[in-house]
Amino acid sequence: xxxxxxWLKFDLHMHTSRSDGKNSVKEMLMTAKRRGLDVxxxxxxxxxxxxxxxxxxxxxxxxxxPGCELSVLNGHILVLGLxxxxxxxxxxxxxxxxxxxxxxxxxxxxxxILEYFVENGALIIAAHPKIPSGVMSLKGNxxxxxxxxxxxHGAETHNDDLEKKFKRKFYxxxxxxxxxxxxxxxxxxxxxxxxxxKNRIGNRFNMVKLDDPTKLLEVLKKGKIEIRHGTRSDLS
Numbered sequence: 001x002x003x004x005x006x007w008l009k010f011d012l013h014m015h016t017s018r019s020d021g022k023n024s025v026k027e028m029l030m031t032a033k034r035r036g037l038d039v040x041x042x043x044x045x046x047x048x049x050x051x052x053x054x055x056x057x058x059x060x061x062x063x064x065x066p067g068c069e070l071s072v073l074n075g076h077i078l079v080l081g082l083x084x085x086x087x088x089x090x091x092x093x094x095x096x097x098x099x100x101x102x103x104x105x106x107x108x109x110x111x112x113i114l115e116y117f118v119e120n121g122a123l124i125i126a127a128h129p130k131i132p133s134g135v136m137s138l139k140g141n142x143x144x145x146x147x148x149x150x151x152x153h154g155a156e157t158h159n160d161d162l163e164k165k166f167k168r169k170f171y172x173x174x175x176x177x178x179x180x181x182x183x184x185x186x187x188x189x190x191x192x193x194x195x196x197x198k199n200r201i202g203n204r205f206n207m208v209k210l211d212d213p214t215k216l217l218e219v220l221k222k223g224k225i226e227i228r229h230g231t232r233s234d235l236s
Contacts, residue, residue, distance in 0.1 A: 036235040147185060
């Protein structure tokens, strides 16, 4: 009898002191490992991270996915698992600087950028979709159109940083709207910490039945897998 697959735990949205986070990459990785996460993605704003996943796994015992958060006006997009050089080239082409504030980009340009990223193998997740305005708005059609075109693979319905910033009542309104929108549209939902401090890592995370962390992106891009969500109390 084949052994049962484990529930792989992953948090795909967090920031370091290279952008607007407060802790180093090393501190974030060590905390994530200590808390029981199997996979994380470092997603600094408009700044791809040049990691060697295999070397980091050997050193820290946790698999890290290269990524960045594309910060455009009223909407942020997580770009995961792509060669940092390819990301850098595209950001330079469209004069997207390494800054934490959102940048004005036309929808047509966003589509061109995402087409390039997806064609080269990236996993794309819409980060904390906005209410009610913006290109990533839950009230508009752009988010749905991107999914139908295969230019995003999922969107956050849980985000610990939003929960921290906003009053509980407002956060629950956002969560309900986001969750219902993803259910209606069929967009896979994700839960991430969006941690800017190491003590927030894993406050929201995801789980899939998978043994090999190196296969995670490949599986998620197919979109046909049960994703469960957890809070820090579920980490062991």
